[in-house]
Amino acid sequence: MYEFEKEIAERHSVRSYLKKPIEPQTAAEMRAYIEEINSESGLSIQLIENDPETFTKNLLHYGWIKNAENYFALIGKTAPDLEEAAGYWGEKCVLKAQALGLNTCWIAGTYSKKHVKAEIKDGEELVCVISVGYGENAGKERKSKTEKEVTENAGGAPEWFSRGVKAALLAPTAINQQKFTLSFLAPDKVRLTAQKGPFSLIDKGIVKLHFELAAGRDNFRWE
Numbered sequence: 001m002y003e004f005e006k007e008i009a010e011r012h013s014v015r016s017y018l019k020k021p022i023e024p025q026t027a028a029e030m031r032a033y034i035e036e037i038n039s040e041s042g043l044s045i046q047l048i049e050n051d052p053e054t055f056t057k058n059l060l061h062y063g064w065i066k067n068a069e070n071y072f073a074l075i076g077k078t079a080p081d082l083e084e085a086a087g088y089w090g091e092k093c094v095l096k097a098q099a100l101g102l103n104t105c106w107i108a109g110t111y112s113k114k115h116v117k118a119e120i121k122d123g124e125e126l127v128c129v130i131s132v133g134y135g136e137n138a139g140k141e142r143k144s145k146t147e148k149e150v151t152e153n154a155g156g157a158p159e160w161f162s163r164g165v166k167a168a169l170l171a172p173t174a175i176n177q178q179k180f181t182l183s184f185l186a187p188d189k190v191r192l193t194a195q196k197g198p199f200s201l202i203d204k205g206i207v208k209l210h211f212e213l214a215a216g217r218d219n220f221r222w223e
């Protein structure tokens with residue numbers, strides 16, 4: 001078993017939640033985890049609870065998400081790699097939340113940015129949010145590209161490569177676009193490229209985390 005293997009397999013986007021606040025003990029564990037992530041990454045991720053406005057004040061998408069009242073606000077200093085970092089570290093929060101019995105959905109479009117209640121300091125920006133709470137259900141499986149469609153030079157690659165690709169295919173991506181390619185470069189390098197698409201740099205960070213967790217960080221180096 002690798003870290004978060006079960007959570008990677010069981011996570012699906014959940015857009016309908018129960019009207020039930022996050023248990024205080026669970027929220028405390030989540031906040032402690034976010035604190036660790038922020039000190040390691042330099043990001044300023046925040047858990048905001050009991051704020052329905054962020055998901056109901058977007059008139060274009062009113063009703064898109066049901067009873068979503070809590071979210072992770074992914075915030076960091078403006079930088080060229082901010083979106084990828086938000087993807088990578090945000091997905092760690094997603095998997096931790098899943099481990100704590102919560103459900104999530106990455107939200108970069110169907111919310112009201114100006115109603116987000118997080119603190120954004122000078123020089124920082126909000127990348128997107130992730131709704132979090134107790135789902136009406138655990139979500140469902142969706143269509144996926146095949147390993148072949150998202151890899152290059154995979155023939156002859158070690159077993160860890162295919163394990164990483166399988167986890168990468170379970171990663172959430174905007175509109176399920178899965179616009180990425182993982183190339184095996186013998187003997188132990190991997191290149192991850194993101195094709196152009198909405199929010200595909202955020203996707204890239206998410207995919208990177210899933211691949212790393214499953215392939216094992218000691219087995220390879222990113223090119």
Ligand SMILES: Cc1cc2nc3c(=O)[nH]c(=O)nc-3n(C[C@H](O)[C@H](O)[C@H](O)COP(=O)(O)O)c2cc1C
Nearest residue numbers: 012013106107108109110172173174175176199202
């Ligand atoms: C960067 C990013 C942005 C997303 N933005 C939205 C959004 O604005 N609204 C929404 O309903 N879902 C959004 N999603 C959720 C995706 O539609 C969902 O992850 C994808 O369809 C795959 O399904 P899964 O998460 O169940 O694996 C987003 C996902 C990602 C990774």
